[in-house]
Amino acid sequence: MKYLTNVHAENRTLKELFDADPSRAHRYVVSVAGLRVDWSRQPVTDEILQSLRSAARAADVSDRFRSLIAGEHVNATEDRAVLHMALRGNRSASYEVDGLNVMDDIHGELSRMKSFVDEVRANPRITDIVNIGIGGSDLGPAMAAQALAGDAHPRLKAHFVSNIDAADIESVLQQVRPETTLFVIVSKTFGTLETLTNANVARQWLVEALGEAAVAEHFAAVSTAREKVAAFGIGADRTFGFWDWVGGRYSLWSAVGLSLMLLIGPERFAEFLDGAREIDSHMIETLIDADRLDDNVVVTLALIGVLHRNVLNRPTKAVIPYVHELRRFPAYLQQLDMESNGKSVTHNGDEVDGATGPVIWGEPGTNGQHAFFQLLHQGTDIIPVDFIGVARPRHERIEQHDALFANLLAQAQALAFGRPLPNAPHRNFAGNRPSTLILAERLDARTLGQLIALYEHIVFVQGVMWGINSFDQWGVELGKELANALAPALSNDGVDLEHIEDPSTRSAIEWYRKNRSK
Numbered sequence: 001m002k003y004l005t006n007v008h009a010e011n012r013t014l015k016e017l018f019d020a021d022p023s024r025a026h027r028y029v030v031s032v033a034g035l036r037v038d039w040s041r042q043p044v045t046d047e048i049l050q051s052l053r054s055a056a057r058a059a060d061v062s063d064r065f066r067s068l069i070a071g072e073h074v075n076a077t078e079d080r081a082v083l084h085m086a087l088r089g090n091r092s093a094s095y096e097v098d099g100l101n102v103m104d105d106i107h108g109e110l111s112r113m114k115s116f117v118d119e120v121r122a123n124p125r126i127t128d129i130v131n132i133g134i135g136g137s138d139l140g141p142a143m144a145a146q147a148l149a150g151d152a153h154p155r156l157k158a159h160f161v162s163n164i165d166a167a168d169i170e171s172v173l174q175q176v177r178p179e180t181t182l183f184v185i186v187s188k189t190f191g192t193l194e195t196l197t198n199a200n201v202a203r204q205w206l207v208e209a210l211g212e213a214a215v216a217e218h219f220a221a222v223s224t225a226r227e228k229v230a231a232f233g234i235g236a237d238r239t240f241g242f243w244d245w246v247g248g249r250y251s252l253w254s255a256v257g258l259s260l261m262l263l264i265g266p267e268r269f270a271e272f273l274d275g276a277r278e279i280d281s282h283m284i285e286t287l288i289d290a291d292r293l294d295d296n297v298v299v300t301l302a303l304i305g306v307l308h309r310n311v312l313n314r315p316t317k318a319v320i321p322y323v324h325e326l327r328r329f330p331a332y333l334q335q336l337d338m339e340s341n342g343k344s345v346t347h348n349g350d351e352v353d354g355a356t357g358p359v360i361w362g363e364p365g366t367n368g369q370h371a372f373f374q375l376l377h378q379g380t381d382i383i384p385v386d387f388i389g390v391a392r393p394r395h396e397r398i399e400q401h402d403a404l405f406a407n408l409l410a411q412a413q414a415l416a417f418g419r420p421l422p423n424a425p426h427r428n429f430a431g432n433r434p435s436t437l438i439l440a441e442r443l444d445a446r447t448l449g450q451l452i453a454l455y456e457h458i459v460f461v462q463g464v465m466w467g468i469n470s471f472d473q474w475g476v477e478l479g480k481e482l483a484n485a486l487a488p489a490l491s492n493d494g495v496d497l498e499h500i501e502d503p504s505t506r507s508a509i510e511w512y513r514k515n516r517s518k
């Protein structure tokens with residue numbers, strides 16, 4: 001990769017690096033906002049970090065970040081600005097899109113959300129919120145609602161429906177009652193098949209029980225396409241908007257967070273935005289206000305990822321939260337990272353000259369330890385790991401939490417330093433397997449905001465290093481188009497299959513037709 005020609009891999013093992021310089025145990029631990037970030041178990045030295053940071057300078061990371069926050073149309077293939085940072089900006093901030101300050105619009109919508117949320121939270125007739133959306137209109141709110149369940153209004157329960165598989169909505173409808181349910185339909189485009197299908201099922205279910213007039217009281221919507229929402233029958237007073245300069249996977253900070261705000265309340269939601277803004281401030285202070293790229297924690301983490309991907313050829317990365325409430329965080333990150341950086345052409349359409357986004361995967365600790373950690377410790381691939389943990393849990397079983405945290409540390413230790421048993425190869429732990437520790441005092445709305453924003457900016461910096469557009473997602477389009485084209489042939493035996501050129505698909509459809517109504 002063009003900026004990385006001067007970046008070389010370290011020959012020494014992690015153990016040798018620590019032996020040579022024990023001070024890395026504190027020199028490579030930094031604080032950003034409330035987070036303690038420890039990359040001492042990564043295969044880096046001062047020299048490697050310096051060469052990586054020179055590469056980031058050569059790639060103009062600071063300038064690209066300046067373009068981003070200036071509202072330039074950095075998402076060129078969709079001709080859009082990318083300003084999710086503005087969503088968590090103070091009212092006095094001056095984010096502009098096409099010459100217009102967007103802060104009044106953002107805070108106007110936030111205060112409409114707040115009034116609606118206050119009204120619903122004060123209404124004892126509503127006990128269940130059902131968020132219907134998919135991708136960025138589901139993963140963020142669902143992950144965050146689970147992460148912050150401890151802050152939830154005692155009367156309210158949130159449910160999330162995303163899949164076109166009717167088993168999803170069926171299972172939720174079995175748990176709720178029409179009289180006490182508020183459906184929040186979330187779709188940036190209001191044209192997504194899964195969401196509209198499920199929204200129509202919910203509508204019909206409600207109308208059958210309570211009549212057409214109940215739709216007004218039991219539905220709300222979040223979208224950039226207000227006319228389509230109106231056509232669906234949801235009133236303007238219950239429709240919350242956002243803007244085309246907010247990508248779906250970056251939209252949790254906008255009205256897409258409505259279900260989350262309903263659950264945790266406007267104050268906690270504001271703290272969530274505060275946390276993200278603290279990470280934004282770190283970016284601005286070190287890249288824009290001053291030339292302090294070396295002090296930028298996000299940039300360093302992003303560059304360590306690039307080192308793994310491009311210099312050490314590591315195609316996947318595991319993210320393991322040792323916080324049960326964050327069990328959906330890896331799934332959320334999959335969309336954030338893989339939909340953003342799973343690209344193989346550069347901005348001008350040329351093929352990229354190296355690997356781009358890794359496969360992101362993970363499960364919570366300690367569960368993962370009893371499943372795939374075998375491969376992390378002794379498999380033939382080296383898989384970098386991000387461990388996420390907190391010092392204080394929400395519950396009061398402190399000793400159990402000590403055991404959890406001990407496991408987090410033990411895994412990082414075992415991966416890094418191993419336990420050589422040359423005479424017992426099956427029990428030999430070679431070690432030298434890298435990880436980063438990201439720790440917070442506790443998981444609350446603010447730290448969740450910090451954590452998400454940290455990863456958002458990492459994805460951005462890596463996209464710059466790879467010269468790709470992290471903000472489009474054309475790769476999801478073909479499958480949608482083909483599914484629409486195939487659907488009639490599945491439902492109707494009379495549809496001629498001759499027009500389907502691909503014989504393997506034709507034969508699978510024949511099998512499906514034979515079996516679907518047995």
Ligand code: F6P
Nearest residue numbers: 135136137187188189192248476
């Ligand atoms: O299919 C991908 C995608 O476009 C995501 O980027 C997006 O978050 C999701 O679909 C849902 O889209 P919408 O919010 O428009 O329904």
